[in-house]
Amino acid sequence: MAEAPITPVGSTTAGSIAVAAESTVATRMSAPPSYDVADFPVPHGREEEWRFTPLERLRGLHDGSAVATGSGLRVEVSAPEGVTVETVGREDARVGRAGVPVDRIAAQAYSAFEKASVVSVPKESVLTEPIRIAVHGEGGTAYGHQIVELGAFAEAVVVLDHTGDAVLAANVEFLVGDGAKLTVVSVQDWDDKAVHVAQHNALIGRDASLKSVVVTFGGDVVRLHPRVAYAGTGGEAELFGLYFTDRGQHQEHRLLVDHNTPHCKSNVVYKGALQGEDAHAVWIGDVLIEAAAEGTDTYEMNRNLVLTDGARVDSVPNLEIETGEIVGAGHASATGRFDDEQLFYLMARGIPEKEARRLVVRGFFAELVQQIQVPDVEERLLAKIEEELEGAVA
Amino acid sequence: MATLEIRDLHVTVEADNATKEILKGVDLTVKQGETHAIMGPNGSGKSTLAYSLAGHPKYTVTSGTVTLDGEDVLEMTVDERARAGLFLAMQYPVEVPGVSVSNFLRTSATAVRGEAPKLRTWVKEVKEAMERLNMDPSFAERNVNEGFSGGEKKRHEILQLELLKPKIAVLDETDSGLDVDALRVVSEGVNRVRESGEVGTLLITHYTRILRYIKPDHVHVFAGGRIAESGGAELADKLENEGYEAYVKGGASA
Numbered sequence: 197m198a199e200a201p202i203t204p205v206g207s208t209t210a211g212s213i214a215v216a217a218e219s220t221v222a223t224r225m226s227a228p229p230s231y232d233v234a235d236f237p238v239p240h241g242r243e244e245e246w247r248f249t250p251l252e253r254l255r256g257l258h259d260g261s262a263v264a265t266g267s268g269l270r271v272e273v274s275a276p277e278g279v280t281v282e283t284v285g286r287e288d289a290r291v292g293r294a295g296v297p298v299d300r301i302a303a304q305a306y307s308a309f310e311k312a313s314v315v316s317v318p319k320e321s322v323l324t325e326p327i328r329i330a331v332h333g334e335g336g337t338a339y340g341h342q343i344v345e346l347g348a349f350a351e352a353v354v355v356l357d358h359t360g361d362a363v364l365a366a367n368v369e370f371l372v373g374d375g376a377k378l379t380v381v382s383v384q385d386w387d388d389k390a391v392h393v394a395q396h397n398a399l400i401g402r403d404a405s406l407k408s409v410v411v412t413f414g415g416d417v418v419r420l421h422p423r424v425a426y427a428g429t430g431g432e433a434e435l436f437g438l439y440f441t442d443r444g445q446h447q448e449h450r451l452l453v454d455h456n457t458p459h460c461k462s463n464v465v466y467k468g469a470l471q472g473e474d475a476h477a478v479w480i481g482d483v484l485i486e487a488a489a490e491g492t493d494t495y496e497m498n499r500n501l502v503l504t505d506g507a508r509v510d511s512v513p514n515l516e517i518e519t520g521e522i523v524g525a526g527h528a529s530a531t532g533r534f535d536d537e538q539l540f541y542l543m544a545r546g547i548p549e550k551e552a553r554r555l556v557v558r559g560f561f562a563e564l565v566q567q568i569q570v571p572d573v574e575e576r577l578l579a580k581i582e583e584e585l586e587g588a589v590a
Numbered sequence: 591m592a593t594l595e596i597r598d599l600h601v602t603v604e605a606d607n608a609t610k611e612i613l614k615g616v617d618l619t620v621k622q623g624e625t626h627a628i629m630g631p632n633g634s635g636k637s638t639l640a641y642s643l644a645g646h647p648k649y650t651v652t653s654g655t656v657t658l659d660g661e662d663v664l665e666m667t668v669d670e671r672a673r674a675g676l677f678l679a680m681q682y683p684v685e686v687p688g689v690s691v692s693n694f695l696r697t698s699a700t701a702v703r704g705e706a707p708k709l710r711t712w713v714k715e716v717k718e719a720m721e722r723l724n725m726d727p728s729f730a731e732r733n734v735n736e737g738f739s740g741g742e743k744k745r746h747e748i749l750q751l752e753l754l755k756p757k758i759a760v761l762d763e764t765d766s767g768l769d770v771d772a773l774r775v776v777s778e779g780v781n782r783v784r785e786s787g788e789v790g791t792l793l794i795t796h797y798t799r800i801l802r803y804i805k806p807d808h809v810h811v812f813a814g815g816r817i818a819e820s821g822g823a824e825l826a827d828k829l830e831n832e833g834y835e836a837y838v839k840g841g842a843s844a
Contacts, residue, residue, distance in 0.1 A: 501688075532687065536647065541684040541734075544644050545694075545750060546672035546701035555697055559688030559733075 229296035233260070233307040236300035245299055248478040248510050250446055253417045255337070255363045255391045257301050262363055264308060268336015269362050273315060275327045279352075280316040290314060290343055294369035295397025295423055302395035302421065305365035308339035315354070319347030319373060326353040326570055333362025333390060340366035346376040348401070353379040355570060359414075361387040366394040370408075374401040374428060379409070381573055385580065386414035395421040400460070402428025409568050410466075412439040412447050413580055419448040426457035433462040438564045438577075440584045441507065443472025450480040451496070455489035464496035467564055469557050470507035471584070479529075481513040485522060493523035500531040501560050503553070554585055592622040592659055592675060592757035594643075594790060599654035601635075601642045612638040614815035615654070620758060620790040627793045627801060627826065630812030631834040636794045637681060639812070640762040644678040645671050658758065673702055675757030679747040679764050686734035691746065692716070694734045695753060702754050719752045722782070724775050741772035748779035759783065760792045765800035777803030798830040813837035 226243040227236045238259045239246040246258075256262035273281045284291065291312050297303035315327055329342065344354050350373060358364075372378045384392060392415055398406050412418050424433045433453060441447045453462040468477045481496040500509045513527040534556055542552035558581060568574050601613035612635045620626050630636050642649045643656060645668040656663040658674055666674060686694065695716060700706045707715070720729060723745045735743055744764055751759055761780065765773055781804060783789050793804060801809075801823070809825040810817045811834070818837045819825065 537684045538686050540644075540646055540668060541680070541686065542694075542698075543668035544672055544678055544680075545698035545754070546669050547697055548669050548701065549667075551697065551701070552669075555689050555693070556686060557688075559686075559690065559693065562688070 225298060229298045230303055231292055231297060231306050233300065233303040236303050239300055245450070248476075249419055249448060250417060253391065253446065254301070254393065257304065257363065257365045257391065257393055260304065262337050262365075264338055265336040268334045269338040269340075269364065270330075270332045270334065271313065271340070272330045272332075273313065273327070274330075275315060276323050276325045278318060278321050279323070279327060280314075280318075282314050282316075283311045284314055285311060288312065288314070290345060290369070290371060291341065292369075294371055294399040295395070295425065297367065297395060298421070298423070299395075301365050301393045301419075302367055305339045305341070305367050305394075308365075309341040309367075312341035312343055314343040314345060316345040317347060317350040317352045320349045321347065322351040323353065326355050329354065329356045331356070331358045331362075331364070333358075333360035333364065333386070335361050337363040340364060342366065343369045343371065344378070344380070345371040346373050346378050346404075348373040349375040351377040353570060354381070355573060356380065356382040358382075358384050358386055358392060361390050363391045364394070368394060368396045370396070370398040370406060372398065372400045372404040372406050374404055376401060376404045378405070379407040379569070381409045381411065381568055381570060382420075383573065384410075384412040384415060384418050384420070386418070388414065388416060390415040391417045393417075393419045396423060398422075398424045398433065400424060400426050400431035400433060403430035404428075405432040405434075407434045407567070408436065409564070410435075410437040410449065411577060412437070412449070413584070415445065415447070417446045419446075419450070421450045421452075423452040423454070424462065425454040426460045429457055429459045431457065431460040433460075434567075435462070435464045435466075436564050436567050437466035438561050439466075439468040439477060440581065441468060441470045441475040441477040442584065442587070444474050446476045446478075448478035448480075450478075450482075452482040452484065453494065453496075455483070455485040455492045455494060458489055459491035460489065461492075462494045462496075465564065466497070467499045467501075467561060468509070469501045469503055469560060470509060471503040473506035475507040476510075477508075478510045479512070481527060481529075483515045483525070483527070485515075485517045485519060485525060487518040490519055490521040491523055492519075492525065494525050496527045498529045499560070501557065502531060502533045503557070550585070554582065557581060557585060592790060594620045594663075594676075594758045594792075595655070595657045596643075597655045599639075599642070599656060600652045601638055602650050602652050603638065603648060604650075611652070612649075612815055613642065616816055618810065618817060620792055622757060622790045623787045624808065625784060625791040625793060625804065625806045626808045626810060627795060627806035628810050628812050628817075629795055629798070629826065629829055631838055632796065634812045635815040636812050637762055640678055640760045640792075640794055643671075643676060643760055644668060669701065673704075677751055677754055677756035677759045679744075679751055679759065679761045681763040681766060683735045683738075683743045683747055685736045687736055689734050690731055691734055692730040695730075695750065698750065699753055716753065719749055722752075723749055723779050725749065740767040741769065744768060744772065744776050745779070748776050751783055752779060755783070755786070756789060758790045758792065760794065762794045763796060764793075765795055765797060773800060774803060780804055798826050801826045811837050
């Protein structure tokens with residue numbers, strides 16, 4: 197038995213790993229998961245899962261008043277040969293399979309979407325080019341449902357790209373077949389006014405792996421809920437995220453890794469930079485190791501770099517362990533400032549101020565950018581970081 | 591020949607809602623190829639002089655001039671001073687998370703030299719400089735000053751000194767907190783740069799210990815925010831035997 201290097205929730209002071217009687221990850225939600233929006237009360241803002249979110253800026257997604265406009269949001273899928281792209285109704289067996297909506301907006305999206313888009317990669321098919329799903333807002337309000345399905349031993353990279361202006365609530369499902377490898381890059385590069393709330397559910401097959409890279413730059417409010425569960429032993433999840441939260445923006449990433457199956461791994465690394473008055477980033481990292489999940493190996497980390505005064509970070513890692521028979525479990529969270537002394541040090545070596553800031557921010561994000569492995573997306577991100585920093589100087 | 595001229599320099603600092611004058615008329619000329627040791631008791635203003643020359647925003651120059659080859663240093667931004675050939679080895683180097691030593695060094699060398707060093711010769715140059723300072727190659731991949739021991743921080747400062755080849759190097763208590771081995775390695779690094787004859791060195795120290803390794807041409811005693819006495823290397827011996835007591839009292843009554 198390996199000891200966890202941290203003190204888990206519910207542990208005793210004696211130092212041994214205590215077993216939580218009941219999952220607080222589940223119970224601190226205000227209602228159990230459900231596909232039906234009617235099962236969730238309208239949030240008032242003091243609930244644990246809503247307390248960081250500015251409800252008044254959600255444009256009615258949370259209280260049923262946001263009506264789909266039927267237009268004003270375009271979704272274009274470009275996929276290499278062999279990949280099936282189809283539209284299905286909610287009766288399709290794959291819809292809702294990877295996970296159940298856990299909050300009011302996810303259930304609202306589930307209750308309100310008309311057709312789900314399904315992208316399927318046949319078994320044993322190894323794609324050399326990424327599948328690109330471009331979601332472009334033109335001022336509309338929409339409820340979406342997207343499914344990406346990989347057959348056994350298939351390998352694919354999916355880029356889910358959000359741009360423009362929209363009010364969007366969506367569920368995105370990743371069904372990763374046994375032995376399959378899926379990399380998903382979800383880019384939130386919205387215009388300033390966009391509101392985007394989404395639950396991402398991944399169900400990882402036996403010996404399958406998922407690498408998720410979530411990149412959030414734009415929008416007025418972005419609230420994402422990436423969640424992972426395992427359908428068989430030997431599954432691996434790597435969840436990477438980077439965000440650049442500007443003046444007035446609210447960017448919230450709430451992760452859950454549910455180790456419900458023995459001998460699975462997860463590694464969560466989210467990093468954010470913040471600048472400007474009322475920039476607000478929220479990171480919730482929940483990891484649940486269920487009693488059955490012996491041999492689990494998990495680590496989660498959140499780092500924030502605050503570039504200016506007036507920005508706020510809420511970072512809440514939460515690890516809940518119901519079995520001590522694990523390989524390892526740990527978490528870390530740290531928020532630091534880019535301060536005047538760092539600037540002085542770099543400038544005292546001849547480096548101009550702008551370049552000094554760029555050096556620090558690029559360095560901070562470098563290990564995550566390298567994880568993307570889709571060259572055009574990497575380049576765009578680096579350019580975006582430059583642009584954000586330029587904006588700060590102006 | 592490069593010359594740093596400090597004339598009647600007065601510097602204040604804001605502390606506890608009050609303005610306090612730390613430097614009270616410093617006069618000093620440092621020429622390329624010369625080594626000046628500035629010695630003095632704690633709180634005499636030695637480090638303030640170092641940081642003021644580099645342009646730290648905490649310090650305000652209220653009067654006096656600093657010129658490098660006739661150019662007004664006080665008018666320059668911090669990075670301009672460095673590019674003009676002024677280098678400050680800091681007593682407490684700052685951690686810069688997320689920036690590797692190799693990336694930092696290259697960015698800095700590019701800024702100071704005005705062009706990016708050629709990759710192949712640069713890699714060799716850094717590797718050799720690190721070897722001379724007994725630094726492990728893995729050092730280059732660590733983040734700047736992050737988790738460095740005291741000795742590693744000082745070696746890293748001297749590594750920069752060797753690579754950036756300034757006209758005037760100000761070494762602010764580079765010897766403090768070093769054991770004898772580290773002091774020797776760091777001193778050898780400083781001496782290699784001095785032997786080029788192209789750098790004027792301003793060695794700020796509290797102790798005479800480092801002067802056994804780095805022989806100064808001039809020794810200045812700093813007390814009460816100004817230079818109280820100047821002399822040759824023999825002045826350091828006097829300080830070694832008698833301490834700063836005479837100057838502290840003298841400074842207080844002046």
